[in-house]
Amino acid sequence: MKRRTFLQRSGLAFPGAAAVLAADRVEPTAESVLITSAHTRLAPILAAGLGKQYRPVLTAAQEIRTEHEWRRGDPLDETTTADLVRGIGAIVHLAEPPASASTAAQVDVRTRATYNLLQAAAAAGVTRAIYISSLDVMQGHGERFAVTEDWRPEPTTAAGAMSHWLGECTCREFARQGSISIVALRFGRLVGEEEAGGKPADRPWLAESDAVQAVRLSLDYLRKRTSPADRWTVFHILAAGCPRFPISKAERLLGYRPEFRS
């Protein structure tokens, strides 16, 4: 019986076993990238997309089925965050609350969990993080404008918009303090590959494969940009051709080339 099969049948899905499973495919020296909110659709897609270049480590409060390494923990519980970030090179923080979470719960996840995670990261010497935010934080600007990253965020009181913005505020203070450099990616509405083709480009949507590209490019960006002025950077990430949210900054600084266009 192979080692992988034995561990799976034994139900030994503890972090050490997952690392064993993952070790066969990834260079031992590949940098570990922690990806939070493993319960989301996007997290395993990101793990798969980053797997050739990095060693993805998913986090989940409950046991998950995955071929990637995973660590049990919840950033809402500050007693688990030190273990989550141990040995990690960079963090991709989705900060996604459970479906149908209340406004207060969404704010709690995107602020307190983010705070706990970044506190632990800073203490552990992790110097790079990506925060997945949303273009909803720019909702308050009129639709007739072409809104870029230089515009002041104007979230409404809608739970998603407001909580994403508060998460950005939390991240920004850690970046300002200096111990960790952070890229905030404001995603358009995520769509799966099967939906992406043929979608009109006048709405701020984002194909999952392009989301993976943006994260990968942001990890490279964070590795190269080390001056204090680069500690906090925001990019709008969506399909090309949406007049309301130009992507020229991401194209220019990340080399972002979305596969899906109008």
Added chain:
Amino acid sequence: MQVLLIGANGYLGPHVVRALSSHHQLRITDIKPAPEEIRREYPGHRYFELDVTSRDEVLRAAEDAEAIVNLSVVRREPKLAFHVNTLGCLHVMEAAVRHGIRRVINTGPHFTVAGPTYESYDFAIPPDVPPHPGIGLYPLTKSLGQEISRIHAEEHDVYVQEYLFYSLRDQKELKPGVGGVPFVVTWSDAAEVFRLGLQIELDRLPSRCEVFFILGDCPQTKFLNEKAKRILGFHPKDDVSVLWQASSASSGEKR
């Protein structure tokens, strides 16, 4: 005016009760029951327990109120600090919107806006700077709560005043040469500003969300109280400058 006071049994609360009790009908609430001496001294008001982390409790307590004064605070315990300082503001604003309450006063420390990247570097710091609270638990959670209040005020007909403090002293502590941080106000002067904030006509506020530094006339001019004076009519009665008075023994008599 029917005024809901949240967190009224803390350090500042009893002083605020004293300042407001003869002017307004108060709902004096806190997570802990009010001390007997306060109930005896200020009868005729409603006293009950209220947990600001409970949305339902805040909604019920705010029914038919005309103003909310939020004095609640947690400084050190991580989960509770977020739930009181950040989510507490969310509950207060949701209650204000639900019940048509147009006047909310929040409180916090000076570094809700002026954290280390201002305080360590600058002088003449006004309250209207872009918030840089830093990553300290207390200032960051208060700053997030303030941002929640601002977002709600932009969308709804609610006027939020944010009063920020640093060091509060008894009048008898104002002794020459004692020193202290350059942001001091006495308890009684601090409490008086709440009376002013409940009295001001809302259309005299420049916008629906205004931040004020509440301090006496500190001679260092590190932080500015000009806005509170100009808009609220705040005129501190107690001279805090005595704290930094040089003593005659150190006035350079040696030659």
